[in-house]
Amino acid sequence: QVQLVESGGGLVQAGGSLRLSCAASGLLFSGHVLGWFRQAPGKEREFVASIRWSGRTTYYADSVKGRFTISRDNAKSTVYLQMNSLKPEDTAVYHCACNRDGDSSLPSAYDYWGQGTQVTVSS
Numbered sequence: 001q002v003q004l005v006e007s008g009g010g011l012v013q014a015g016g017s018l019r020l021s022c023a024a025s026g027l028l029f030s031g032h033v034l035g036w037f038r039q040a041p042g043k044e045r046e047f048v049a050s051i052r053w054s055g056r057t058t059y060y061a062d063s064v065k066g067r068f069t070i071s072r073d074n075a076k077s078t079v080y081l082q083m084n085s086l087k088p089e090d091t092a093v094y095h096c097a098c099n100r101d102g103d104s105s106l107p108s109a110y111d112y113w114g115q116g117t118q119v120t121v122s123s
Helices: none
Strands: 002-007 010-013 018-026 033-039 046-052 058-060 068-073 078-083 092-099 117-122
Touching: 002 092, 018 033, 018 092, 018 117, 033 078, 046 068, 046 078, 058 068
Parallel strands: 010 117
Antiparallel strands: 002 018, 018 078, 033 046, 033 092, 046 058, 068 078, 092 117
């Protein structure tokens, strides 16, 4: 079992920055992947970024490349999502998730989910 708790959401003006955190507890192994997804009202949940629990492999959605950075601190069992140059279209509930089986951008591939944190970007 893996438990995930997100924090760091809030209201920010367009062009601003936020850093989301995802505190993980439970058994995490090198093959696990931690991902960030987001879901806006009326839209499907979409992949944002992912990082392996060990190694340097990261993936990003095209819509956030160059603006968002995913990182992790294994000692703190925490994954971060640094979001810069935020746009109103980034407004969504952001969820952290864990995939036991490797890299994927599909929500259905992820086994554990946090409750989410709201990010609102005003224009």
